[in-house]
Amino acid sequence: MSRTTEKVDVPAVLRAARAVKKATLAEVGAHAGYSPSAMSRILNGRMTVGDVALLRIAQFLDIPPQRLGLDIDTASTSPARRAVAARVTAGRESEDEVRRRSFFALGAAGIGAAAVGSGPAHAAPPPGSQGGDPLERALFDPAPPVRLSDLAAALTRARADFRAARYDRLRTTLPALLSGAEAERDATSGLRRERANAALARAHVIATEVAVKDSADYAWVTADRALTAARASGSPVAVGEAARVLAITMRRSGRITSAVQLLTATAVGFDGDDGAEALAVRTSLLLTAAYTSATGGDASGAHSLIEEAQETAGRVPPGLVGALFTVEATAEQCTLYRIGLATALGDPDTGVRHALGLDPTRMPTAERRARYLTDTARVWDALGEDRRTYNALLAMERTAPEEVRRPSVRAITARLVHSPTRLPGLRPFATRTGAFTA
Template identity: 50%
Template sequence: MQNLHTLCMPRRSGCTFEALPHSRVGGQMAVPTAGGREIGAVIRGARAEARMTQGDLGAKCGYSASTVSRVEAGTIRPAPETLLAIAQALGLPPQRLGVVPVQRRADTSCSPMTPPAASVADGVMQAQQEAPVRRRELLAGMAGTAAAALIPSPAAATPAPASGNDLTATLERALYAPDPSGATSATVVEQHLAAARGDFTAARYGHLGQTLPELIGAAEAGRDAAAGVARERAHSTVARAYVLATELALKHHSDIAWATADRALTAARAGGSPVVIGEAARVLAITMRRSGRPSAAVDLLRRTAADLTDQRGAAPHAVAATLLFTAAYTAACDRRRSDALDLMAAADEAIRQLPAGTPAAPLFTVDATPAQRDLYWIGVHNALGTPDEGVPYTARLTAAAMPTAERRARLGTDTARMWHRLGNPRRTFAALCLVEQAAPEEARRPALRALTADLLYSPAPLPGVREFARRTGAAV
């Protein structure tokens, strides 16, 4: 295991690198050009896209998972040669991690060297390109005006949410040292649970993280004091509290999601409610997918959905449809196109068979509606590498069709990824602005900060993107 000093300093004998801004790597010289927080956001986002854990990335580069966590949080800055190793492990161009590799000069001494012209000229080149592009935009007339109108007004700057490390510590406290409030009656606990769900759907993740330890403590205390039917109901309340905890951990790519998801499903099964079991199985399956077990996740979702369709009532069937959504996306992430398309077709059929008056949101996070189906189609095609096939679904979707701020932010996220993969930075930025407008804390998630950081290097000028990057923590 590498210690902090060896991570942050290049390892070369015969030279002192501490005072130098460059590092030789093989036959090249690496020049750092970006700040630690921006680098960490890009690394975390690329790792999430690659479905690697912090331990996986650390193993590829020779570091511990905790060290990778500190790098992603921006609390330490790796040496340039380490950044090159991380870039190689993630399949990223070194420039994305703020490192410009250039050919080594014939002089191999340890004296400082002048940064390459390319790294200094980036800003100049952008400024030179901006004027003609603006002239072309003026000539475009109403088309240019319409394109600009796609970008919502920027949201007010919001304080940065808790880091992934802070969240993990909070959830660990909820798991292993819960804080009961003293009010443990079923009615009061369910009121607290409803308020917590409101925080999640409104994307108030910071406040949710603060209240979860007390909620989980009160829910478990109420369950322990109950008996008979009341205890089964209390088990379901505990399960849903852990579902929320898992959703929050997944938002922050925290490995503690394994523990919270396991507790959610254990409590759900003890409670016996098919709907709650479906909710818990869904977050466990997402955790499995994130940990590199997509096939097992699809199997779990399929089995649970089949069990739910055997139940009476609209709610279990609606939950089954949402599990099929998640299974389809999971199969797509595993590049199993046929399975993904079949599962989406099954979900579509399940939605059509729902009777009128089906509860709008039987799960905490997903509802079984045509709008959700279209949103999942975009995500499935993004994962399959066919984003062009997701474009028709965007024409049918509006932010108003999404019932919560969290879902509106998801619409912006998936649309941003689609346009980014199609090489349209302007529409990518417009979608990211939708995320910020709907849920500012979502715009600060690691994967979206990485996408924002990538837009900073767009060849076409994007007015407002640097200010957006600063607001969302993608740039300093």
């Protein structure tokens, strides 16, 4: 058995497979002969293991050895190792195996700091992630049920924290919400179970939004669970919200066409429904589809979709605030997405015109205002306007301090550090946001 020459992000593959199998660190470690803390270091890339140990982990997580860059030569291995290899590659048709194949077929194993975000491959983890992310642990650790009334209150607080860009707080409070909602769902039936599924779906939607901002591998898992719970709830609005965040994870793993298909197919399901919530969800789906098409280089499709989104947004009653929407359906929101479209399509000059024509104070939340400043910084960065890029980042820090610590934003800051343009205060800014270490 030997390593192939193909470069593989082994920790990312292991983390994704563990998420699909819903295995705890203790379970994986017990099979491979490591403590939970050692397994945490292995899965986070802080500890390496030999091929035989890696093969044992692969066996337990149902990972083909080739996915880990292992070239198994059965003629040169012992009977015991050949048995392990045979078991790993047997392709057993359990439910977990089917889910694993679908997961990897869509490229989820490649999701990681280098593949998901635009930040550096070895960017520092976000605040609160050291020593194991509590959000990730909540996906596997059991918890007592939480009453529906308490779930509703917790979801309201979580949505308020997200809109205010208080991600550190969400990393602390969401784990109990997720595990408690899942326990309540599993302990109930009938209408109560549907309501618990709706609450669980929306909790996972917010968790996915936070995970995407962190460029965390488990964003795929939370998004998948959001859609599963949403479908079980029978709520079309919950399905639309969940489909949107799942498509975002697909886009970030390179599955552009599949993501656009999911978004547009889900949007079609709202055709003919002129209810306020239906129109708002349809708008958000079309906006995300437009940006996704743009990232794939489809200018015609992107512009067609955003025009359709603009028309739908125009029919949403003024002042509507959806129950748990993380993206508002407004004219300003459509303009915001046009900035991202222009940048993705390599037309930053058009992006600048949209950015200068949008009043960020009309954006309803700190999270959306920070998104405007992020897109504005990217536009100026694409044009080589270092000073204006830096000014946008400083404004972002004043608006939503935790946004400037995102891996994708830190990547812009890191580039500015090495720019020949003299920008007063840049080094301290880069240091406190994690983009530069002296």
